[in-house]
Amino acid sequence: MSRRARLVVFAIGGVALAIVFGFAFARMPHFGATHHPYRDLSVAFAVLRQSANAVSAVNFDQRGFDTLGEETILLASVLGAVILLRPSDSERARTPKDTGPVLSLTRLVGYVLLPVTLIIGADVVAHGQLTPGGGFQGGVVLATGLHLLYITGSYQALRRLRPLAWYEYGEAIGMGAVVVLGVSGLIAGAGFLANVLPLGTMGQLYSSGTVGVFSVAVGAEVASGVVVLLAQFLEQDIAITQGKNE
Amino acid sequence: MSWYPYCVAGWLVLAGIFGVVRSRDLIHTVICVSIAQSGTYVLLLSIGYQSGASAPIFGSSTPPSAPVVDPVVQAMALTDIVVSATVTALLLALVVQVAKRHGTIVPDELRALRG
Numbered sequence: 379m380s381r382r383a384r385l386v387v388f389a390i391g392g393v394a395l396a397i398v399f400g401f402a403f404a405r406m407p408h409f410g411a412t413h414h415p416y417r418d419l420s421v422a423f424a425v426l427r428q429s430a431n432a433v434s435a436v437n438f439d440q441r442g443f444d445t446l447g448e449e450t451i452l453l454a455s456v457l458g459a460v461i462l463l464r465p466s467d468s469e470r471a472r473t474p475k476d477t478g479p480v481l482s483l484t485r486l487v488g489y490v491l492l493p494v495t496l497i498i499g500a501d502v503v504a505h506g507q508l509t510p511g512g513g514f515q516g517g518v519v520l521a522t523g524l525h526l527l528y529i530t531g532s533y534q535a536l537r538r539l540r541p542l543a544w545y546e547y548g549e550a551i552g553m554g555a556v557v558v559l560g561v562s563g564l565i566a567g568a569g570f571l572a573n574v575l576p577l578g579t580m581g582q583l584y585s586s587g588t589v590g591v592f593s594v595a596v597g598a599e600v601a602s603g604v605v606v607l608l609a610q611f612l613e614q615d616i617a618i619t620q621g622k623n624e
Numbered sequence: 625m626s627w628y629p630y631c632v633a634g635w636l637v638l639a640g641i642f643g644v645v646r647s648r649d650l651i652h653t654v655i656c657v658s659i660a661q662s663g664t665y666v667l668l669l670s671i672g673y674q675s676g677a678s679a680p681i682f683g684s685s686t687p688p689s690a691p692v693v694d695p696v697v698q699a700m701a702l703t704d705i706v707v708s709a710t711v712t713a714l715l716l717a718l719v720v721q722v723a724k725r726h727g728t729i730v731p732d733e734l735r736a737l738r739g
Contacts, residue, residue, distance in 0.1 A: 388642060406671070410673055421692060422707050443739055452706060514706055580682065
C-alpha cells in the first residue's frame, strides 16, 4: 500500500473513530462530578480491610486475581524479550571493556544515589499498603536504581552486582509467592487470593492482611523482571558482536 | 469544559495511530503505539476525578470519610502502564531482530517475509 493510500484509509477510520468518541463522551459523566459508585464501594471495602492505600487495596486485595494475570503478562514478556534478544549463531558475546572517561561528578552522583535509590525503592515496596506506591512502582525504582552503576561508566561493576541467574530466580520466586498466597487462601477455606491474614490497624506497618505480603512479592518479581529485561538490551548493545564463535 | 479531558484522551489515541500510519522508522512506530496507549491513562484518570477530592490514601490529613478520587480506575491505569511497558519492551526487541535480519528499520523497505 502506498503512503498516500495508507493516509486516506487512516483519515476515513480516524474520522469515524473521532465521531464514535464524540458520541461516547457526550453521554459520559461530567469531568470532576461527584457520582462515583465504584469509588464508594471500593473505598468502603478498603477501610473495612484496614488498608490506608485504597489503590493498593484494589490491586492486591479486591482485584488480586487480575494482578496475578498482570504479573503473568510481565513474566511472559520478559521471557519473550530474553528469547528474542539471545545471541544468534552468527554472533558471539565478548567481554566488554569499560566505557571511555566519565565526568567525575557524574560518577560521584551515581555512587551517592545508588544506595539512596535502593533504599527508596525498598521503602516504596514495603509501605505499599500505607503510602503511595507498592510492588510495581517500588520494583521499577529498585531495578532502575541498580543501573545507576552503568551511568557511572562501570559496566563491569554492574555485571558483578547483577548475577543475572539470581534475578531470574527472584522473578520466579516473586511469581511463585503470589500463587502460594492464593493457594493458602484456598486452604484457609476463603477462596483463591482471599485476604486471610489478620487485618491489623489502619496506618500501622502491619495492616490490611495480605496486601503488604502481596505487594512485596510483586516488588520482587517486578524488580527482578526489569533487571533481566534491561540486561538483555544492554548486552545486545555492549557485549554482542557479529562474527562466528571460535 | 467538562469533556475537555476526555477529548485530550481521544486526541492522544488518534495522534498515536496517525504516527504509526505515517511512520518511517520502527522505533518511531513503537513510541507512537505507547502514545496511543497513554490516551487510555488520561481517559481512566479523568473518569475517576472529582473536583476538590484528594488522593485515595488515608492518613492524618485524609480521614476515611473525606472525599477521594476513584481508586479503581487508578489501579487500572497502573495495570495499563505495566502492560504498556512490557509491550514496548517486546516490540523494541522485535525491532532489534528486524534490524539484524533485514539491515533496515524503515517499514516501507520491509517487503518480503523471511523465514
